[in-house]
Amino acid sequence: MKIDNYIKNNKDHFLKDLFKFLKIKSISAQSEFKKEIRNAALFLKQEFKSIGMDKVEILSTKKHPIVYAEKIISKKLPTILVYGHYDVQPPEPLNLWFKPPFEPYIKNNKIYARGAADDKGQVFMHIKAIETLIKTNNIKFNVKFIIEGEEEMGSDSLSNFLSKKNNLKLLNADVVLVSDTEMISLKNPSIPISLRGIAAMDIEIIGPNRDLHSGVYGGAVANPIEILCKMFSSLKDENNHIKIPHFYDDVIILKDKEKDNIKKIPFNIVNYKKEIEVKELYGEKGYNTIERTGIRPSIEINGIWGGYTEKEGFKTVLPTKAFGKLSLRLVANQNAKKIAEDCKKYLLNIAPKSVDVKIKIHDGISNGMLIDTNSKAFVAAQKAIQKVFKKEPILTRGGGSIPILSKFQEKFKIPIVMLGFGLPSDNIHSPNENFGIDNFFIGLNTIIEFYKNFSNSN
Amino acid sequence: MKIDNYIKNNKDHFLKDLFKFLKIKSISAQSEFKKEIRNAALFLKQEFKSIGMDKVEILSTKKHPIVYAEKIISKKLPTILVYGHYDVQPPEPLNLWFKPPFEPYIKNNKIYARGAADDKGQVFMHIKAIETLIKTNNIKFNVKFIIEGEEEMGSDSLSNFLSKKNNLKLLNADVVLVSDTEMISLKNPSIPISLRGIAAMDIEIIGPNRDLHSGVYGGAVANPIEILCKMFSSLKDENNHIKIPHFYDDVIILKDKEKDNIKKIPFNIVNYKKEIEVKELYGEKGYNTIERTGIRPSIEINGIWGGYTEKEGFKTVLPTKAFGKLSLRLVANQNAKKIAEDCKKYLLNIAPKSVDVKIKIHDGISNGMLIDTNSKAFVAAQKAIQKVFKKEPILTRGGGSIPILSKFQEKFKIPIVMLGFGLPSDNIHSPNENFGIDNFFIGLNTIIEFYKNFSNSN
Numbered sequence: 001m002k003i004d005n006y007i008k009n010n011k012d013h014f015l016k017d018l019f020k021f022l023k024i025k026s027i028s029a030q031s032e033f034k035k036e037i038r039n040a041a042l043f044l045k046q047e048f049k050s051i052g053m054d055k056v057e058i059l060s061t062k063k064h065p066i067v068y069a070e071k072i073i074s075k076k077l078p079t080i081l082v083y084g085h086y087d088v089q090p091p092e093p094l095n096l097w098f099k100p101p102f103e104p105y106i107k108n109n110k111i112y113a114r115g116a117a118d119d120k121g122q123v124f125m126h127i128k129a130i131e132t133l134i135k136t137n138n139i140k141f142n143v144k145f146i147i148e149g150e151e152e153m154g155s156d157s158l159s160n161f162l163s164k165k166n167n168l169k170l171l172n173a174d175v176v177l178v179s180d181t182e183m184i185s186l187k188n189p190s191i192p193i194s195l196r197g198i199a200a201m202d203i204e205i206i207g208p209n210r211d212l213h214s215g216v217y218g219g220a221v222a223n224p225i226e227i228l229c230k231m232f233s234s235l236k237d238e239n240n241h242i243k244i245p246h247f248y249d250d251v252i253i254l255k256d257k258e259k260d261n262i263k264k265i266p267f268n269i270v271n272y273k274k275e276i277e278v279k280e281l282y283g284e285k286g287y288n289t290i291e292r293t294g295i296r297p298s299i300e301i302n303g304i305w306g307g308y309t310e311k312e313g314f315k316t317v318l319p320t321k322a323f324g325k326l327s328l329r330l331v332a333n334q335n336a337k338k339i340a341e342d343c344k345k346y347l348l349n350i351a352p353k354s355v356d357v358k359i360k361i362h363d364g365i366s367n368g369m370l371i372d373t374n375s376k377a378f379v380a381a382q383k384a385i386q387k388v389f390k391k392e393p394i395l396t397r398g399g400g401s402i403p404i405l406s407k408f409q410e411k412f413k414i415p416i417v418m419l420g421f422g423l424p425s426d427n428i429h430s431p432n433e434n435f436g437i438d439n440f441f442i443g444l445n446t447i448i449e450f451y452k453n454f455s456n457s458n
Numbered sequence: 459m460k461i462d463n464y465i466k467n468n469k470d471h472f473l474k475d476l477f478k479f480l481k482i483k484s485i486s487a488q489s490e491f492k493k494e495i496r497n498a499a500l501f502l503k504q505e506f507k508s509i510g511m512d513k514v515e516i517l518s519t520k521k522h523p524i525v526y527a528e529k530i531i532s533k534k535l536p537t538i539l540v541y542g543h544y545d546v547q548p549p550e551p552l553n554l555w556f557k558p559p560f561e562p563y564i565k566n567n568k569i570y571a572r573g574a575a576d577d578k579g580q581v582f583m584h585i586k587a588i589e590t591l592i593k594t595n596n597i598k599f600n601v602k603f604i605i606e607g608e609e610e611m612g613s614d615s616l617s618n619f620l621s622k623k624n625n626l627k628l629l630n631a632d633v634v635l636v637s638d639t640e641m642i643s644l645k646n647p648s649i650p651i652s653l654r655g656i657a658a659m660d661i662e663i664i665g666p667n668r669d670l671h672s673g674v675y676g677g678a679v680a681n682p683i684e685i686l687c688k689m690f691s692s693l694k695d696e697n698n699h700i701k702i703p704h705f706y707d708d709v710i711i712l713k714d715k716e717k718d719n720i721k722k723i724p725f726n727i728v729n730y731k732k733e734i735e736v737k738e739l740y741g742e743k744g745y746n747t748i749e750r751t752g753i754r755p756s757i758e759i760n761g762i763w764g765g766y767t768e769k770e771g772f773k774t775v776l777p778t779k780a781f782g783k784l785s786l787r788l789v790a791n792q793n794a795k796k797i798a799e800d801c802k803k804y805l806l807n808i809a810p811k812s813v814d815v816k817i818k819i820h821d822g823i824s825n826g827m828l829i830d831t832n833s834k835a836f837v838a839a840q841k842a843i844q845k846v847f848k849k850e851p852i853l854t855r856g857g858g859s860i861p862i863l864s865k866f867q868e869k870f871k872i873p874i875v876m877l878g879f880g881l882p883s884d885n886i887h888s889p890n891e892n893f894g895i896d897n898f899f900i901g902l903n904t905i906i907e908f909y910k911n912f913s914n915s916n
Contacts, residue, residue, distance in 0.1 A: 196673060200772050209735035213887075215654060215858030218787050219756030220747045222740035226690060226759050232683070233691035277667035282680035282812035289678045298677030300776050301684050303765035308783060310761075314658050314820060316785045318758050325766060327774045329676050354740035362772060400673030429671075 022104040022113040028087035029153045040086045041065045051131035061157030064149030072142045078458035079142040081173035084123035085151030088115035096431035116435035118428035122179035129447040141455035154364045155404040175377040181420030190394040197368035198401040199340035200327035206356040211317040222354035224322035225306045231350045239285035244346045261395045294397025297330045332370035366403030376457045377415035384449035476582045480562040480571040486545035498544045499523045509589035519615030522607030530600045536916035537600035539631035542581035543609035546573035547887045554889035574893035576886035580637035587905040599913035612822045613862040633835040639878030648852040655826035656859040657798035658785035664814040669775040680812035682780035683764045689808045697743035702804045708791045719853045752855025755788045790828035824861035834915045835873035842907035
């Protein structure tokens with residue numbers, strides 16, 4: 001049977017299977033859903049078996065299981081490793097969902113459910129692409145799947161898994177293919193060529209042993225909130241350049257061609273401001289919005305609290321403590337671990353001796369990622385998009401982070417391709433998450449094209 | 459009967475009556491105690507009648523009643539107005555009290571109960587002093603009492619009361635006497651000659667319409683917490699001088715004699731630091747701790763919050779809003795209202811257009827107070843202390859505020875004397891509030907001396 005026909009004939013069955021997957025409440029961060037997480041892994045095992053994968057395993061971890069599946073056609077053929085995750089974000093707040101998050105339904109040609117786009121729907125495109133190729137006798141490469149259950153909570157178990165040599169051998173491949181990102185739109189297909197890394201820390205300022213009366217002590221004792229504000233204000237200068245010494249030392253200066261690529265990314269400042277309802281944008285001088293989030297590192301204060309924090313009334317305390325949380329988004333070639341330490345040192349230097357300061361750098365630091373756009377794998381992806389969308393993909397720069405991908409890059413030294421088919425309107429991590437049915441099938445076709453291009457080019 | 463004998467013979471009855479007063483849960487800030495507040499006012503009414511006051515009235519207000527009592531001996535004699543309050547601070551946290559807060563008991567010669575020192579015990583010294591003078595036929599002056607039930611929540615009703623001409627006529631007197639403060643110790647008797655004023659405000663920084671993903675938007679959109687930190691950090695320079703324009707213009711420069719008085723205030727920096735457990739003190743350059751809290755204005759940030767505020771974990775948001783609360787403590791001659799407006803303007807100027815800023819100045823602004831140490835009333839107080847304590851009182855500078863006293867000073871243009879007998883160890887506003895029995899009776903005697911001195915000198 002021809003590939004096209006198989007897909008056409010099986011459209012309903014593909015979606016029916018996906019709906020079964022979406023119904024499983026595989027929320028990784030909430031421990032009461034442990035059984036559902038297990039059910040999602042079992043579902044995948046069954047699915048992989050039924051499409052004809054040779055070896056399917058549920059790998060136990062300290063937390064949630066990893067599902068591994070492979071089909072080796074010949075050792076001489078190239079091997080594609082597909083990464084994805086079956087866990088989903090908690091659906092709260094539930095009252096903002098039009099229908100319950102784990103009762104998938106279709107409206108306006110979109111599938112609504114938690115995980116529809118992030119990442120169950122996108123993982124399923126791969127499964128059904130491989131099913132199609134197996135069932136139509138068109139599979140001319142080896143394929144391995146590694147689908148984890150902790151992506152939404154930091155990928156700790158998969159990180160540990162990747163730190164063992166034997167496991168790296170098991171996953172040995174020529175490319176890592178990931179569908180966990182989005183495109184600008186179906187009219188403007190795009191491929192992200194970089195992601196930012198991340199490091200985060202908690203800051204605690206410890207002042208007097210109790211909340212003091214601000215009349216009796218005010219002016220004579222260091223106020224922890226004031227010190228914390230001073231520390232946070234010292235992070236950037238008047239041009240919003242970050243002041244941590246050597247912070248920008250390793251940031252790559254873009255070549256002209258890369259600058260031209262950035263100019264091709266469509267950006268409408270009016271819509272951008274309207275969508276988030278701000279009057280003016282704000283950021284590092286000398287860079288535009290795309291550059292500020294795509295090629296420049298940033299620091300954000302994610303939380304702060306201390307003293308009297310009720311909206312109503314007031315209490316004239318000089319508080320005993322203040323707390324803050326900040327995260328850095330780092331670009332490729334910056335050493336996230338070193339910069340986190342530099343940031344900590346810098347903040348500690350600002351605080352006077354009158355307070356104690358505790359800074360805890362969180363685990364789960366990851367470096368920024370840059371994709372090699374000259375690799376055979378990347379060219380295969382570009383061609384696949386060109387073929388299916390009839391349009392050259394725009395090369396985008398992601399501001400967010402997928403920490404496990406940096407780990408893959410560091411461990412495997414093989415190309416990574418992010419071939420995602422979500423859209424900015426998919427509401428991932430938010431109520432009413434959705435994934436277009438067109439996106440699913442266009443994605444499936446593009447993936448098949450990629451497999452074809454990649455195995456032919458190797 | 460002689461005064462001394464009357465006090466000696468009635469010691470038990472004085473304390474018994476005080477215990478009845480202390481048992482009443484007159485917590486003004488918590489509405490479920492409304493009835494107890496009323497009971498405290500009724501108790502005072504009964505008490506004033508029984509000691510022989512001529513006119514006793516419970517004056518209704520929008521909130522809690524004011525108790526008024528007077529004894530006019532002769533229009534030719536000087537009139538003393540005694541101010542105090544019968545309401546108390548909420549006793550929470552209850553688990554830190556050794557015994558329930560409204561079941562007074564004596565231990566180590568101290569009375570333990572909420573309100574023992576602040577201010578029921580001190581109001582009661584006056585009542586029993588007047589009782590003593592009436593019962594022994596020694597009252598040679600007119601006396602008026604105005605005892606409110608809202609001091610711990612801002613004295614709104616009494617403020618309104620004082621804004622009416624008729625009421626000012628009713629309260630017409632030659633001195634306002636207040637026992638609602640503390641002394642350094644019984645060995646170092648002291649009188650406060652100034653209090654700081656207060657102004658407080660809420661600040662709200664409004665950024666994007668929702669918490670944004672710090673990866674997708676980080677670096678390109680103003681972070682409300684960052685802006686708030688910048689505003690708060692801009693309040694003081696590197697020497698901790700306040701940077702609001704014209705802030706210090708009206709601060710009085712001390713004369714040499716006043717500086718000498720400040721040097722007499724005992725201060726042990728080691729104990730001070732130990733008591734609040736800080737390594738170093740911190741404040742305006744060029745001033746010591748006594749000066750920083752006594753003669754210099756200050757600004758404290760009383761609270762801050764925004765973004766993700768759980769101690770555990772992290773959430774990489776660029777938050778939609780941030781909130782802060784600050785209060786200013788102002789010294790005599792500074793115009794609190796003007797300075798609050800200046801502060802607001804200054805903060806608004808710092809914020810970029812990328813955020814909206816709302817600043818709400820709280821009601822209950824009050825100016826700082828300075829006592830005229832040359833007045834007959836003040837001299838009478840000094841002499842009374844000299845007589846009873848056999849020691850000249852040290853003139854202290856209070857860092858806190860009693861806003862209603864500034865109102866009295868502004869409305870009446872008569873001397874105010876703060877003759878308080880609490881101690882720093884009384885735990886006012888805290889669990890296990892207490893008031894020494896010695897303090898009560900030494901206070902009672904000093905008050906009688908003051909009455910005598912003041913009526914003789916007028």
